[in-house]
Amino acid sequence: MLTIASLTFKEALRKKILLAAVVLTLLFLVLYGTGLHFMANDLEEMREHQSNSRGGGFSAVETELMIEQSKRMFLLLGIYFSSSIVSLLAIFSSVGSVSAEIENGMLHAIMAKPIRRRDIILGKFIGYALMLSFYAAILFISILALNHYIAGAKVPREPGAVALFILQPLVLLAFTIAGSTRFSTLANGITAFMLYTIGVIGGMIEWVGVTMKNSVLSNTGIVTSLLMPVDSIYRMIVGLISDSSGNLMSLMGVDPLGPFGTASRPSIAMLIYTFIYLVAFIAIAVRSFSRRDIA
Amino acid sequence: MIIETRNLTKIYGEKIGCEKICLSVDEGRIFGFLGPNGAGKSTFVKMLVGLIKPTSGTATLLGTPIGDVFTRRRVGFLPENFRYQDWLTGRELLQYHAALAHVPKEMRSQRIGEVLRLVKLEGAARSKIKTYSKGMQQRIGIAAALISDPDLLFLDEPTSALDPIGRLDVREIIAGLKERKKTVFLNSHLLSEVEMTCDEVAIIKDGRIIESGTIDDLLKGKVEVEIKATGLNGSLDKQISQIGRLISDDGTELLVELEGEDKIPILVSLIIRNGGKLYNLSRKKRTLEELFLGVIKGGGS
Numbered sequence: 001m002l003t004i005a006s007l008t009f010k011e012a013l014r015k016k017i018l019l020a021a022v023v024l025t026l027l028f029l030v031l032y033g034t035g036l037h038f039m040a041n042d043l044e045e046m047r048e049h050q051s052n053s054r055g056g057g058f059s060a061v062e063t064e065l066m067i068e069q070s071k072r073m074f075l076l077l078g079i080y081f082s083s084s085i086v087s088l089l090a091i092f093s094s095v096g097s098v099s100a101e102i103e104n105g106m107l108h109a110i111m112a113k114p115i116r117r118r119d120i121i122l123g124k125f126i127g128y129a130l131m132l133s134f135y136a137a138i139l140f141i142s143i144l145a146l147n148h149y150i151a152g153a154k155v156p157r158e159p160g161a162v163a164l165f166i167l168q169p170l171v172l173l174a175f176t177i178a179g180s181t182r183f184s185t186l187a188n189g190i191t192a193f194m195l196y197t198i199g200v201i202g203g204m205i206e207w208v209g210v211t212m213k214n215s216v217l218s219n220t221g222i223v224t225s226l227l228m229p230v231d232s233i234y235r236m237i238v239g240l241i242s243d244s245s246g247n248l249m250s251l252m253g254v255d256p257l258g259p260f261g262t263a264s265r266p267s268i269a270m271l272i273y274t275f276i277y278l279v280a281f282i283a284i285a286v287r288s289f290s291r292r293d294i295a
Numbered sequence: 296m297i298i299e300t301r302n303l304t305k306i307y308g309e310k311i312g313c314e315k316i317c318l319s320v321d322e323g324r325i326f327g328f329l330g331p332n333g334a335g336k337s338t339f340v341k342m343l344v345g346l347i348k349p350t351s352g353t354a355t356l357l358g359t360p361i362g363d364v365f366t367r368r369r370v371g372f373l374p375e376n377f378r379y380q381d382w383l384t385g386r387e388l389l390q391y392h393a394a395l396a397h398v399p400k401e402m403r404s405q406r407i408g409e410v411l412r413l414v415k416l417e418g419a420a421r422s423k424i425k426t427y428s429k430g431m432q433q434r435i436g437i438a439a440a441l442i443s444d445p446d447l448l449f450l451d452e453p454t455s456a457l458d459p460i461g462r463l464d465v466r467e468i469i470a471g472l473k474e475r476k477k478t479v480f481l482n483s484h485l486l487s488e489v490e491m492t493c494d495e496v497a498i499i500k501d502g503r504i505i506e507s508g509t510i511d512d513l514l515k516g517k518v519e520v521e522i523k524a525t526g527l528n529g530s531l532d533k534q535i536s537q538i539g540r541l542i543s544d545d546g547t548e549l550l551v552e553l554e555g556e557d558k559i560p561i562l563v564s565l566i567i568r569n570g571g572k573l574y575n576l577s578r579k580k581r582t583l584e585e586l587f588l589g590v591i592k593g594g595g596s
C-alpha cells in the first residue's frame with residue numbers, strides 16, 4: 001500500500017494539472033497581494049481623512065468598523081478562491097486515477113502482483129491526499145501571510161482552520177476516486193465537477209434563504225451540502241476565523257459579507273457527517289474496485 | 296499440477312470470452328495457448344492472474360484457488376496491452392515492481408541486475424522508459440514479470456512487438472526458465488513461436504479448446520504418405536480403405552492418409568501383393584501448421 005502511495009505521490013507531482021495549478025495559484029497570489037496592497041493604502045487614507053475631518057461623515061468607531069470589515073472581506077475572498085483552486089485540483093488530478101490506468105493498461109501488471117485491490121485504492125488515496133494536503137496548507141498559509149504582512153490584518157492563528165481547509169480537497173478526492181473506479185475519466189470529471197458546483201451554488205442559495213427567511217431555499221442549501229459537504233466546510237472555516245478575531249459586526253448581529261461570508265458555527269454534527277462522507281466514499285471506492293473486471 | 300482449471304468460463308454480457316476451459320499444466324512445462332485473435336486467450340489468462348472474475352468454473356494456481364493474493368508472489372505476468380509508468384527509468388520501474396512483489400529489500404538490487412541482464416537492458420537501465428523502443432518496453436515488461444523469480448510465468452503475446460532477434464531472445468529466456476524447472480504459460484497467435492518453444496499446446500477458437508496435448512501427440516496419429524508405383528490394379532483402392540483413406544490417385548502417384556505409422560509396412564505389402572512396382576514412398580511430415588489451419592478452418596474435429 002505504501003509502495004503505491006509513494007508512487008502515486010510522485011506521479012501526482014508530475015502531472016500537468018499540478019503545474020497548471022501552481023501557475024494559476026502564483027498568478028492568483030500576485031493579483032491578490034496587489035489588491036491587498038492597494039486596499040490597505042485606501043483604508044489608511046480613509047482613516048487619516050476621518051481623523052482630520054472631525055464631525056463629518058462617519059464616526060471614528062464606524063470608520064474602524066468599516067476598515068475592519070473590508071480587511072475581513074478580503075481575507076475571506078482569498079480563502080474562498082483558494083478553496084476553489086484546491087478543490088478543482090483535487091478533482092482534476094485524480095479524475096482518471098483508476099479509469100485512465102485501466103484504459104491504458106498501466107494497472108494490468110500491478111494487479112497481478114501480490115497486492116490487495118483495497119491497498120491499491122488506499123495507496124492511491126494516500127498519495128494524492130499527501131500532495132493535496134501540502135498544496136492546501138501552503139496555499140492557506142500564503143493567504144494568511146499576505147493578509148498579515150501587506151494589509152496588517154489580524155489573522156487568526158487557528159490550526160483548526162488549516163485542518164478544515166485541507167479537509168476540502170480530501171473529501172472531493174474520495175468522491176472522485178470512487179467515481180473513477182466505475183466511470184470513464186470524462187464522465188467522472190463531469191460528475192465530480194457538477195456535484196462540486198452544486199455544492200457551491202447550494203451554499204449561496206442557503207445564504208439567500210437565511211437572509212430572506214425563506215425555508216425552502218435554506219433547506220435546499222442543506223440538502224446540497226449533504227450531497228457535497230465541501231462548501232459547508234468552507235463555511236466552518238469562516239466561522240472559526242470570525243470567532244477567533246472577535247468580529248464586531250457579528251456581535252452586532254449583522255453579516256454583510258454576502259454569500260462568501262455566511263459563517264456557520266463549526267457544527268460538530270456537520271463535521272462528523274463530513275468524516276463519515278469521506279470514509280464512506282473511500283469504502284465505496286474499495287468495494288467497487290474490488291468487484292470490477294480489469295479488462 | 297501448477298495450473299488446473301475446470302470449466303472456466305467468462306461471458307462478457309452476451310459475448311463469450313471463453314467457455315468451459317479445462318486445462319492442466321504440470322510443473323516445468325512450457326505450455327502454449329494457441330489461437331487466432333479474439334479466441335479468448337487473454338480472457339483466460341486474465342482470469343487466472345486475477346484481473347477478471349470468472350462467470351463460472353474453478354481454477355487453481357500452484358495448488359491454491361485463483362484470487363489468492365499470497366500465491367501471486369510466485370506468479371509473474373506480462374500483460375498483452377500494457378503501459379508502464381514511462382516517466383520512470385527502467386531501474387526505477389523494476390524497483391517499484393520488486394517492492395510490489397515483496398522481494399526482500401537486501402536482494403532487490405541484485406535481482407534487478409539479474410533480470411536486466413536477462414532481457415539485455417543493462418545499458419538502458421538509467422534511461423526513462425518513454426525513450427525506449429517498443430521492443431525495449433516489451434523487454435522491461437518481461438523483466439518486471441520476472442522480478443520475483445516466479446515459479447509460474449504467464450506471457451500474453453510476448454513477442455508481438457519484437458523483431459526476429461528479439462523473438463529469439465524471448466525463446467532463450469523461456470528455455471532458461473525451463474532448465475530451472477519453472478512453468479511457463481504462453482499465449483500466442485503465432486504458430487511458429489509455439490512450435491519452437493512449447494512442449495504442450497492447446498488450440499483455442501471462439502472461446503473453446505479444440506485440440507490439446509503434447510506437440511508430439513498432436514502430430515502423431517494420422518500420417519500421410521506419397522507413393523510412386525506402377526502396375527497397380529483397381530482392387531488396391533478397396534484394401535487401402537481398411538487402413539486409411541486414398542486422398543488422390545493419378546495412376547502412378549498416390550497420396551494416402553493412414554490411421555497410424557504402423558500401417559506403413561502394411562501399405563507396402565499390399566502394393567507388392569497386388570503386383571505393383573514401388574519406386575518411391577515418402578512420408579509427409581504433418582506439421583503443426585496444417586493441424587492448426589485444419590482445426591481453425593474446420594472449427595474442430
Ligand SMILES: Nc1ncnc2c1ncn2[C@@H]1O[C@H](COP(=O)(O)OP(=O)(O)O)[C@@H](O)[C@H]1O
Binds near residue numbers: 307313332337338
Ligand atoms: N472487456 C470486454 N468486453 C466485452 N468483450 C470482450 C472484452 N474483452 C474481450 N472481449 C471479447 O472476448 C473475446 C475474446 O477476447 P480475447 O480474450 O482478448 O482474445 P485473444 O486474447 O485470444 O485475442 C473476443 O471476442 C473479444 O471481443
Ligand SMILES: [Mg+2]
Binds near residue numbers: 338
Ligand atoms: Mg489477446
